[in-house]
Amino acid sequence: MVSFSSLEFLFRFLPVFLMIYFVVPNKLKDIVLLIGSIIFYAVGEPVFILALAAATLMNYWMGTKMWKLNEGFQLSDWQKKRRKRCMIEAVVLDVAILAAFKGLAIFVDNRLLPMGLSFYIFKMISYQVDTLRREIWSKPKFQQAALYFTMFPQVVSGPIMRYNEGGFDGKREYGLQQFEEGFKLFVIGLGMKVLLADRLAILWNDLQMIGFQSISTPLAWFGAFGYSLRLYFDFWGYSLMASGLMVMLGFDFIENFDHPYASRSISEFYRRWHMTLGNWFRDYVYIPLGGSRCRKGRLIFNLAIVWLLTGIWHGNGLNYVIWGAVLGLLIILEKLFYGKILNKVPVLGNIYLLAVIPLTWVIFAITDLQQLGIYFGRLFPLTGGAGIAVNQQDIIKYSQNYSVYFIAGILLCIPAVSEFYKKHRNHPVIIMALVFIFWLSIYFLSSSAGNPFMYLNF
Structure with missing residues (x-):
């Protein structure tokens, strides 16, 4: 339950x-x-x-x-x-x-x-x-x-x-309209979890079963982007379901994600990703340490502490500490050096974010450091150490099988799609679409074991 x-x-x-x-x-x-x-x-x-x-x-x-x-x-x-x-x-x-x-x-x-x-x-x-x-x-x-x-x-x-x-x-306040709005959010979250995150989870599981040493470089990048979308819709889906339930029960909606993949820097990404956790670390750790209104040395120390704690909080393996340390380093570099350039050239910021974030999620996903090294050897074959892929054409099969989920996921990452829903959420076509999403999700749940939410044991 x-x-x-x-x-x-x-x-x-x-x-x-x-x-x-x-x-x-x-x-x-x-x-x-x-x-x-x-x-x-x-x-x-x-x-x-x-x-x-x-x-x-x-x-x-x-x-x-x-x-x-x-x-x-x-x-x-x-x-x-x-x-x-x-x-x-x-x-x-x-x-x-x-x-x-x-x-x-x-x-x-x-x-x-x-x-x-x-x-x-x-x-x-x-x-x-x-x-x-x-x-x-x-x-x-x-x-x-x-x-x-x-x-x-x-x-x-x-x-x-x-x-x-x-x-x-x-x-x-309690009312039928509020209950309806909450239930819509719950259905959208359920669809994200069951119809997108759980399907993309199969891709990552397949790569693990094949063995990272056997996949091609294109498939390794495809898997990294797939895992990024899988994690996003798993957790955003859960947050919408939780917030939808709260709205149904008479509470205010709490926004936890604000289209982080539309960001132009790692710093902005984590202001939009799991916002309540980020605000918690800001208000109860970062600001009490001194925040950003201090000397550069102290600023570096404050950010390092926050991201070290963030890594430890997310899991028990050393890879989580490395993940937190990498993100902390990138955010420190943005604060001190190239952050202003990314903000001035939005396209550059978007490309930088979309290239770097999937790499950090690979660190997050693979707890075995040896396997993590093999996967990065696949991502960057010039570094060597990963061997030769068994099937150089494997990307064709997997792109055909999962392209529809990638397209749907990319569309949902665009803020304009959410704005369109908010504007037309009471339109009969939207209502019918939500009914279809609900029962399609139920069908998939009844015909498969389902995957637990990835954040259950944090």
């Missing part, structure tokens, strides 16, 4: 939950959502539900300690120090929980990493820091804080919502 693209979720959990949610009075909706979220997580990860509950209780208790020191319009120095100490203790405990489970996953068994733990912990850290900064305007009740931490549309893979974005004061 942990996957939104599973038949169990679509035809069992979700319909039953929605019927109960909209039947009960508004004052009980949060309780229903909290119970539903606990059930959702318990079915998917029954072993870790107690750890989830313990972390929730601990973070609420630590936040409450800060609220008790909030008395008075002007806080005393003693109050400020005590509140800061409470926040630091809570954040250290949260980071320790994440580090402990990450360590167990690396050194014992990968199954010991609870589903969505990183997203869950990041929301808790956000809650603690925003409480210290007095950005949470009224003291949350336990039910409100627990709901914020555990809401099932977001607990698996985000987006990382801030507490004040949730309307946990009970003033959310």
Whole structure:
């Protein structure tokens, strides 16, 4: 049930939950959502539900300690120090929980990493820091804080919502039109996941089965671009499904992707890619370190720390650290040297981005460093070390099989396509297309095992 693209979720959990949610009075909706979220997580990860509950209780208790020191319009120095100490203790405990489970996953068994733990912990850290900064305007009740931490549309893979974005004061709006808009977003996300990402995943799996040492250079580049599209529509699809569910339940839409492949630099790409995660690192790591308003040496240090943490956050292998380090280096070079040139010559920026980003995703995708070296030997055969491809004409077969998915993916990367949908989303033809996408997705789900979302165990 942990996957939104599973038949169990679509035809069992979700319909039953929605019927109960909209039947009960508004004052009980949060309780229903909290119970539903606990059930959702318990079915998917029954072993870790107690750890989830313990972390929730601990973070609420630590936040409450800060609220008790909030008395008075002007806080005393003693109050400020005590509140800061409470926040630091809570954040250290949260980071320790994440580090402990990450360590167990690396050194014992990968199954010991609870589903969505990183997203869950990041929301808790956000809650603690925003409480210290007095950005949470009224003291949350336990039910409100627990709901914020555990809401099932977001607990698996985000987006990382801030507490004040949730309307946990009970003033959310519910209506048929809002439900319809949310369901449309959910269907679009489902189609991206099932009809595009899962199909492109077969291409990457085929390359792994063949062996990277056996593929031609054109197919290696084709696979790199295919994996880039696969990851994008897998995660963008999930984000649209999660945000669509939230809109259906009365929350505001949270944008997590803004056509990153239309960017003109790596820096801009990651301002548009997984925006809530990028904003989290900016607000809770980068700016507290000093941000960009500092000397060049300090700027380099700040960016290096952020991207090193980003790499570690994304996975357990050394390749993720390399991936984060490469991106950090490229962004530092853009900041200090050629970023202005890319902005002044948009076409150059677009070409640079589309050439470099797929290469970084190859580092992200291949955890075995030896195989990673072989793949780059295929991408750049002049470097040698990869041997001779078994079938130099393999690109013809795979381009014929997957060209339709590449064309669809490229079209969806163009901002004008989304603008067209927003303008005409209530047109009968668009509605019929969405109905077709939904049932075609159901057909594919029922006739195949399906692929789990790639971010489930972050």
